[in-house]
Amino acid sequence: MIECDVLVVGAGPAGSSAARAAALSGAKTIFIDKKREVGVPVQCAEGIGEYLFPYLPFKIPKHLQVWKIDGISFWAEDITIERTGSNWSGYSINRDEFDKWLADKATNAGAKLMLETELIDLEVKGDYNVTKAIVKTPKGNKEIVPKVVIAADGVDSTVLKLLGFNLDLEKNAGYVIGFKMKNLKLEKPNHYQIYLGDFAPGAYAYIFPKSNTSANIGVGAIFFEKRLEECYEEFVNLPLIKKQIARGTIVEDRSGWAPIRYGIDKLNYGNVLLTGDVANQNFKPFIEGILPAIICGDLAGVVSSNFILKGEPLSNYTTYMENKLGNFFTESDRLIDTLYWLGKFPDKRGHLLRLGIFSNIFSLEQIHNLVNEDYTSLKSYLNDWDHNRKQF
Template structure:
């Protein structure tokens, strides 16, 4: 029997962040992952932003930060392009090599003192009545091992199997899941390879398409569509690629598929001896489906709270409730607000999107205040203004 203070299940960015900060807080930590190679398979468009790295106290490393991004271009259904680059936005970011990034985050956890076990699958979790710890039986290679832990941090992805086994409803409703598919392509010829592109419209069936440059003529080209779509996501993506001129000569060298939860936080992200973070907790942007930074902030909060609970020798839900408070503080309550923004987006048709994008063309975006942006929406039409009313109430 191996004994530890904290067992983190899942070595994605959120799990590695949880392991790192729990170890830095003085806890004995074991991080396990069922895969033999951390970071595979890739299920991500691979974009991160500078402020997120700053919040996490992570410096960009050229080993994984492969392309500097100076902003983005929003493309309306009528192909009007609204570019928000370094002349307008102070925020910059990177396209990363996710397979390398995930390994580096796990290495950071190991350097902080966590023990990392790959090819290790949690099979069964038991807690006898009156006990203040879990007994976890794992399959490691061809060997069965038992781990005794005071706290489990579940970071095992969407619809967490671990959280569900421990009594938390982690099921994602079909309408709260988007189907994503992406090619890594070579031969891409976008107008600017230092800007991401977001393509909006009904062609994406409730989602959007993206082109995320990775350096030279390489880019991630993908689409996210409603899980209720009548066609497979890859058919929507192939149609988009055929119609978009900068991709006429592009060729796919990798295919990534997966589902992203966009319904916001699951109802409960902590319990006695248990914390849930990352995709498992629904710590994902409901608008874009992006979850690297939001998930890692969840991991950081979970790790810090777990370490404090170990020192206090109190692993009860009432002690671990601090995690929920700390995460809300780190993210400034962003996820519920973004969920409202997604509802607004889903209510817009192609004409609405064309109107909105065209309304901002030629404006001095750099010097516009938030109230100035709101005024633009109200000038469009009463019908559109009404759709945005609930969102404006939250952000103003």
């Protein structure tokens, strides 16, 4: 039996960041992951937005910012809109390398990492008070007795299931089919490319470059009227895409589930804090979860340690999170509600409306009036914006 102050389940960006913060603040911290190797396999398009850098608890070293992204090109119905500037720029990273760097930061701060260690059961007393965790390791099952548990075990969280929450992945998450490809002839290697159309029902397809000739390419959907594999085929056969990937080869499958809606309504149950994908802490429409997971994980780690060492309430985590990223989450929640609502408009006008929203040309306030406009008017609004470079 192992005793600790803080048990972090999961060594992704949220878990490693939480473990680092808890250990740095003085708590005896263990973080576990069922994987043999941190960060592998990669199930990600590997993009991070520069606008979130000021909120991070530490700097990301230059060598991990492997490819500079200057902006995003959005495409629908033969209109391309380019956005550049600090809200639209960022970097592509190597997730495996990045996640290992984060885990190293936690172990350097004094947290103990246990790999090939899977949470399989929890002893829970009273109101979500975890008194014991049973983990499966290559040397047999072990018991860990923590004072606080941080659930950072991703979109299909074992912690939440063991606490009795009925998770419905199909309802609260979206599946993304994605591949890393090489030997590409990218149109704009320093721009992310986002495509909207029938091939990505309610969502988008993407090309996220990692060099002049390699990229993560994929399709996500929030409505499932056709198989996502078909959507992907349709997307890669668009002339605009075909010419970029004609000689391309797939290096790796990077598909996976990404959270879209909240499966739970709180960030703190008893002595458990939820962080990262467990808590739907990503920003829509791009399901940008890496940096939010680091920022929120850090807060969860600090609060856990302060709870143990100074008696600070665990519920403060919610307040700190709202103070730091609340505005981003509010906007993101409104956006996803609007995207579901736009599902009522599955015609080509819907693609134009989404183009306007994704590229932030149409505000969420305007959209309820714009749905009454016809296709030609919407097209001319978007084209006019492109000529005048101003907010519509």
